[in-house]
Amino acid sequence: MSDRAGRRTVGLALASIAVLALVLAGGAAATQPERVLVVENAETGERLFATPVENDTTVTLAYNHSVEGSPVRDVYAVRGDELVMTRMEFSSYGWGFPAQANVTRENGSFVHHPDDVRLSELYVSPGDVAGHRLHVGDETYDLVARSDAETVRIHVEHRSILQRMTP
Structure with a gap:
């Protein structure tokens, strides 16, 4: 050769x-697996929507307090497979608010930074009066319309890109 x-x-x-x-x-x-935030019907398991998330993606549940009628924002950060509550903002004290917690005032709202509240799943019962909305990063989802006012389960799961591409 x-x-x-x-x-x-x-x-x-x-x-x-x-x-x-x-x-x-x-x-x-x-x-390679990616993480997605999944919102599904709590009773049937029917997936209502899923959106990609990364560590520290902000997930905010925004609604109006059912009795007070004032705005509430429960703020979470995606950490691994969990939602870690980092902040709660509310405009007035009422049932369900942290009366004994260390609360500060910022821009006219009460703000509470809870200690180590880690959730593998979060259940929410969206309602017309409360008008529940879910903010994931820059996207906003109307939980009442998406769920037909049925209780939802919100959690983080892993799925491959191939799984994402197939129905």
Whole structure:
């Protein structure tokens, strides 16, 4: 075999290895799990929607207090497979608010930073009076309309990109 033919063979072999490496890397990337925030009907398990999230994605449950009629915002951060409550904002004290907690005033609202409230799932009963909305990053979802005012379960799960692409 000539020196030129040998170099061509080595070059083709290296090119083949490079193509194989790209195919394998692409396949690995396609099966890497991603995290999604899932909202499903609590009784039936029917998935209402799912949206990709990363660590520290902000998830805010915003609603009007059923008795006080004042706005409430429960703020969570995605941490691994959990929702960690980082903040609660409310405009007036009423039933269900942390009366004994360390609360500050910011921009006219009461603000509470709870200690280590970690949830693997969150159940919410959306209602017309409360007008529950879920903010995930920059997106807003009307929980009342999406759930038909039925109780929902909110949680984080892993799924591969291939699972995401298939119905």
